[in-house]
Amino acid sequence: MKVTINGQEVQLPEQVQTISGIRKHFNIEQALTIIEQNKKIVDKNKYDSQALSDGDRIEIVHFVGGG
Amino acid sequence: MNNRYDRQVRFDGIGEQGQKKILMKHVGIIGAGALGTHVAETLIRAGIGYLSIIDRDYVEYSNLQRQCLYTERDAGEVLPKAVAAKKHLEQINHNGHVNAIVGELSGKLFSDKFSTCDVIVDATDNFETRLLLNDLAIKYKIPWIFGGCLGSKGLTYTIIPDETPCLSCLMNHMPFSNDSCDLSGVIAPIVEWVATQQVVEVFKLLVEDHTALRGTLLYEDMWTNEHISMNVQTLKNPLCLSCGRHRTHPYLSESKKRYRTSVLCGRDTVHIRPEENMKLDMSYMKQMLMKDELPCVDNGFLLHTCIDGHRLILFQDGRALIHNTSDMKWAMKLYMEVIRKGRTCLTE
Known part of the structure; x- marks a missing residue:
């Protein structure tokens, strides 16, 4: 499926079907992030169940802590 | 009015009235590293009346690539950052009152040095201090501006007590992470980007133009050209222990441990x-x-x-x-x- 992540079009492998799948695919499971799907922030407890659809606009904000 | 501020006085958003406010107001900066030095330099040039800056560290050569106020001499002399920052800030603009504090943020120190601030800028490098600052800023009802950067990524968010979600509200939304230390390094342009975003929000707060505040969480990756402006208002948690109805300021209590x-x-x-x-x-x-x-x-x-x-x-x-x-x-x-x-x- 094709989604837009942080403004860039990305072709996801077939096994990536949820928000958790995205976190795993991009190896950011350990990163502090807030994730938005089509302008709605996804509840962290729903990452496993929140299904992706073709054309979704995903925004991933990394909570970086340096200063 | 001294014409050194002429160019920003001509700017409609500030004007003579705004400049008068800037000259009288007090900004606190927590951390005098990469973000802190950039924020402090811009504010002292803009004519901030009172600047309180705290840092727990000293200047090292590895700081000079991105921490704008410091020199090789400061690193050679192992000067505490707050002391070196004050010295250079006063050379840039002697009119501002700079209060430099060598130390670690604590409840007592905040009450003594920062409780009269109009705005506080987060320029720390760790979430432990940020969560303490969050509790304190909410307790004293002072707006504060979160800022963080790493690699080519940066983000910032302006927290207004009792209006916006606080840092605890945001952190509570994120999945637990073991990744407390990232060794990715950082490039100076993202530091400058975050500091710039923080300072422009400081200006708006100082001249009391709250309608101009951005209102969103702003994120940038300068290397991969990703830009996000996210509305996080829905994350405000009425049950938050830091800013909710039954607040207990949990990080302030935690900070009082002996060692x-x-x-x-x-x-x-x-x-x-x-x-x-x-x-x-x-x-x-x-x-x-x-x-x-x-x-x-x-x-x-x-x-x-x-x-x-x-x-x-x-x-x-x-x-x-x-x-x-x-x-x-x-x-x-x-x-x-x-x-x-x-x-x-x-x-x-």
């Missing part, structure tokens, strides 16, 4: 913090160290010595940085041995 140790991210250095109100008699401490034939240099602000190949920096407030180790237990043992040498110099 706290932490490994500084990416630096192979242990930081030891004693309880509040400790003060070391540095000249006595130096005498005791020299009696044991330990090399000891005192620059008037801190002592540095070397024990078994480990560089140890001791600050007046009893804090220590112990280099070349990440073993907190061992570092604490070494610290206690050193402190015991000058035990009569510990005063409450």
Whole structure:
């Protein structure tokens, strides 16, 4: 499926079907992030169940802590 | 009005009235590293009346790539960052009152030095201090501006007590992470980007143009060209322990523990913090160290010595940085041995 992540079009492998799948695919499971799907922030407890659809606009904000 | 501010006075958003406010107001900056030095320099040039800046560290050569106020001489002299920052800020604009604090943020210190601030800028490098700042800013109802950067990524968010979600609300939304230390490094442009976003929000707050505030969480990756402006208002949690109806300021309570140790991210250095109100008699401490034939240099602000190949920096407030180790237990043992040498110099 094709989604837009942080403004860039990305072709996801077939096994990536949820928000958790995205976190795993991009190896950011350990990163502090807030994730938005089509302008709605996804509840962290729903990452496993929140299904992706073709054309979704995903925004991933990394909570970086340096200063 | 002094015409040094002419160009920003001509800017409609500030004007003469706005400039008068800037000249009278007080901004606190927590941290005098990469973000803190950029924010402080812009504010002092803009004519801020009062600037309080706190930092717990000293200037090293590895800071000079991105921490704009400092020079090789500051690193050579092992100056505390707050002291070096004050010196350079006063050279840029002697009209502003700069209060430099060498130390660790605590509830008491905040109450003494920052509770009269109009705005506070987060320029720390860790979430532990940010969460403490969050509790304090909410307690004293002072707007504060979160900022963070790493690699080519940066983000910022303006927190207005009792209006926006607080940092705890946002952190509570994120999945638990073990990844507390990232060694990715950082490039100066993202530091400058975050600092710029923070300062423009400071200006809006100082001139009391709240309608101009951005209102979103702003994120940027300068290398991959990602830009996000996210509305996070829905994350405001009425049950939040930091800002909710039944707030307990949990991070403020946690910070009052007697001794706290932490490994500084990416630096192979242990930081030891004693309880509040400790003060070391540095000249006595130096005498005791020299009696044991330990090399000891005192620059008037801190002592540095070397024990078994480990560089140890001791600050007046009893804090220590112990280099070349990440073993907190061992570092604490070494610290206690050193402190015991000058035990009569510990005063409450």
